[in-house]
Amino acid sequence: xxxxxxxxxxxxxxxxxxxxxxxxxxxxxxxxxxxxxxxxxxxxxxxxxxxxxxxxxxxxxxxxxxxxxxxxxxxxxxxxxxxxxxxxxxxxxxxxxxxxxxxxxxxxxxxxxxxxxxxxxxxxxxxxxxxxxxxxxxxxxxxxxxxxxxxxxxxxxxxxxxxxxxxxxxxxxxxxxxxxxxxxxxxxxxxxxxxxxxxxxxxxxxxxxxxxxxxxxxxxxxxxxxxxxxxxxxxxxxxxxxxxxxxxxxxxxxxxxxxxxxxxxxxxxxxxxxxxxxxxxxxxxxxxxxxxxxxxxxxxxxxxxxxxxxxxxxxxxxxxxxxxxxxxxxxxxxxxxxxxxxxxxxxxxxxxxxxxxxxxxxxxxxxxxxxxxxxxxxxxxxxxxxxxxxxxxxxxxxxxxxxxxxxxxxxxxxxxxxxxxxxxxxxxxxxxxxxx
Amino acid sequence: xxxxxxxxxxxxxxxxxxxxxxxxxxxxxxxxxxxxxxxxxxxxxxxxxxxxxxxxxxxxxxxxxxxxxxxxxxxxxxxxxxxxxxxxxxxxxxxxxxxxxxxxxxxxxxxxxxxxxxxxxxxxxxxxxxxxxxxxxxxxxxxxxxxxxxxxxxxxxxxxxxxxxxxxxxxxxxxxxxxxxxxxxxxxxxxxxxxxxxxxxxxxxxxxxxxxxxxxxxxxxx
Numbered sequence: 001x002x003x004x005x006x007x008x009x010x011x012x013x014x015x016x017x018x019x020x021x022x023x024x025x026x027x028x029x030x031x032x033x034x035x036x037x038x039x040x041x042x043x044x045x046x047x048x049x050x051x052x053x054x055x056x057x058x059x060x061x062x063x064x065x066x067x068x069x070x071x072x073x074x075x076x077x078x079x080x081x082x083x084x085x086x087x088x089x090x091x092x093x094x095x096x097x098x099x100x101x102x103x104x105x106x107x108x109x110x111x112x113x114x115x116x117x118x119x120x121x122x123x124x125x126x127x128x129x130x131x132x133x134x135x136x137x138x139x140x141x142x143x144x145x146x147x148x149x150x151x152x153x154x155x156x157x158x159x160x161x162x163x164x165x166x167x168x169x170x171x172x173x174x175x176x177x178x179x180x181x182x183x184x185x186x187x188x189x190x191x192x193x194x195x196x197x198x199x200x201x202x203x204x205x206x207x208x209x210x211x212x213x214x215x216x217x218x219x220x221x222x223x224x225x226x227x228x229x230x231x232x233x234x235x236x237x238x239x240x241x242x243x244x245x246x247x248x249x250x251x252x253x254x255x256x257x258x259x260x261x262x263x264x265x266x267x268x269x270x271x272x273x274x275x276x277x278x279x280x281x282x283x284x285x286x287x288x289x290x291x292x293x294x295x296x297x298x299x300x301x302x303x304x305x306x307x308x309x310x311x312x313x314x315x316x317x318x319x320x321x322x323x324x325x326x327x328x329x330x331x332x333x334x335x336x337x338x339x340x341x342x343x344x345x346x347x348x349x350x351x352x353x354x355x356x357x358x359x360x361x362x363x364x365x366x367x368x369x370x371x372x373x374x375x376x377x378x379x380x381x382x383x384x385x386x387x388x389x390x391x392x393x394x395x396x397x398x399x400x401x402x403x404x405x406x407x408x409x410x411x412x413x414x415x416x417x418x419x420x421x422x423x424x425x426x427x428x429x430x431x432x433x434x435x436x
Numbered sequence: 437x438x439x440x441x442x443x444x445x446x447x448x449x450x451x452x453x454x455x456x457x458x459x460x461x462x463x464x465x466x467x468x469x470x471x472x473x474x475x476x477x478x479x480x481x482x483x484x485x486x487x488x489x490x491x492x493x494x495x496x497x498x499x500x501x502x503x504x505x506x507x508x509x510x511x512x513x514x515x516x517x518x519x520x521x522x523x524x525x526x527x528x529x530x531x532x533x534x535x536x537x538x539x540x541x542x543x544x545x546x547x548x549x550x551x552x553x554x555x556x557x558x559x560x561x562x563x564x565x566x567x568x569x570x571x572x573x574x575x576x577x578x579x580x581x582x583x584x585x586x587x588x589x590x591x592x593x594x595x596x597x598x599x600x601x602x603x604x605x606x607x608x609x610x611x612x613x614x615x616x617x618x619x620x621x622x623x624x625x626x627x628x629x630x631x632x633x634x635x636x637x638x639x640x641x642x643x644x645x646x647x648x649x650x651x652x653x654x655x656x657x658x
């Protein structure tokens with residue numbers, strides 16, 4: 001049985017799970033009203049108490065919507081942060097915190113880090129297994145956008161061909177990420193540092209924007225990228241090349257004139273080579289090498305508990321909502337106690353009365369859940385925009401199967417439980433109902 | 437099919453044990469009309485509900501034809517009501533959102549699918565006979581007299597042999613009450629239905645074949 005299950009595609013498993021979760025409501029929907037026609041009465045009751053019903057549907061919708069939106073958002077954030085690290089196969093840096101270096105190089109979060117010297121860089125760049133070794137240089141910014149120094153090769157590796165304009169040809173040229181509020185042809189003067197502590201007019205250099213990159217979905221979309229040589233020169237350091245070739249941009253760099261880099265982004269010739277390089281450059285006290293993907297996975301594992309807690313909270317919230325819905329249904333069923341007593345006085349079978357109460361309750365719950373999904377879709381879009389705006393990581397959160405499963409489970413549970421108010425209506429004295 | 441009533445040793449008690457109704461014997465031939473009069477709180481409506489098998493704490497025998505309601509389980513009593521008993525209430529008890537015809541034929545909703553259309557047709561015919569022409573209009577827009585006619589059509593739509601009416605004219609002005617009484621009795625007589633009416637309306641009680649008085653839960657001399 002388990003083998004058969006594992007033989008299904010993921011989509012087939014999701015569809016089967018959804019059907020299984022929806023089975024109770026479908027079964028009750030078939031069995032309870034079988035042979036009866038309760039819909040006109042359900043419609044009449046819905047219309048009679050339309051404002052109370054609308055409020056009830058809205059309450060269910062908001063709670064369901066927020067629940068699914070939070071789950072989808074959490075998943076979208078994980079996918080977004082992972083996608084942002086996609087192009088960073090291997091990072092080699094001075095020994096320290098892998099998390100800090102990953103945040104600095106992939107997500108461009110300011111960090112203090114040791115530097116790799118020219119000899120170390122050369123040993124990386126000249127390794128036969130290395131296809132690309134791009135040094136990074138941080139430290140400056142313009143109007144909040146970090147200025148990052150690197151090589152043209154890495155820019156192409158990161159964002160593909162330049163979307164507009166061209167790559168730099170001169171030390172004062174810059175290319176901008178897709179979301180930087182500058183235009184090709186603009187000039188700007190960088191500030192030293194990033195954020196509130198940035199010193200304006202510290203360098204007196206002027207950069208010219210010559211190209212704009214295609215979107216990458218990472219914080220690099222908000223960065224201004226310049227030749228690494230320029231960052232070094234701006235800070236009064238050697239620019240990585242001998243004086244006679246001082247105008248050169250990009251590798252090879254001369255170890256003697258290499259001022260140091262906090263991190264080198266490495267692309268290996270093969271996957272096997274990537275692992276080999278990681279092993280070679282994970283040298284205690286000299287260098288550390290890590291896969292950003294693995295560091296992220298470790299972070300997710302640590303945060304997994306938080307995620308599980310979130311999921312549990314979402315489920316508990318839904319249970320509380322279900323309990324409130326049930327209580328609400330008890331209260332609402334009081335409103336039409338007389339009508340139900342009348343039906344019984346007219347000789348309606350108990351199952352018919354039950355099907356009316358159940359149909360009424362389920363119309364509210366299903367309508368609330370459907371509206372909740374719509375609210376969820378809208379909330380996810382809004383939350384994604386906010387998170388993307390705050391982090392620079394493009395978060396594409398979508399309502400997925402797990403949200404549909406959550407909603408189907410919620411609807412089914414409430415559907416089963418909403419038989420209880422129906423029995424409560426039936427357990428009341430008919431005469432009391434008629435006199436109510 | 438019209439049914440006779442044979443009631444014996446009927447006792448209804450409140451949950452606390454207080455006796456609400458104690459009727460040792462009451463008979464009514466099939467097709468006869470019976471009025472139940474008496475002061476408010478005497479137990480008239482309770483007797484009517486007991487005759488319909490709606491009261492929880494009732495003992496004794498309520499035989500309609502050969503069937504004893506007291507010996508039936510709730511589901512059987514419901515089925516018996518559906519087939520044999522029509523009920524009319526003082527305040528009509530209609531679904532205001534539905535039209536007159538839909539209200540008159542409401543029991544079609546729990547009839548077998550094959551019988552629904554025929555049931556609705558009969559209900560619509562009853563309604564027309566009672567002078568309610570526009571059956572599609574929501575009953576909330578009807579006059580009191582029209583609403584009670586819809587309730588009468590609903591009670592008689594199934595061709596029940598027994599009609600139990602609780603103050604059917606109490607919510608109507610005099611002319612409407614008299615007109616309803618005329619139409620109700622005409623239909624009952626024509627169909628040979630056994631009818632029991634709880635009422636304070638002397639005009640209606642005066643036209644019953646028989647009237648009994650209820651006082652403090654028991655039958656009393658007039």
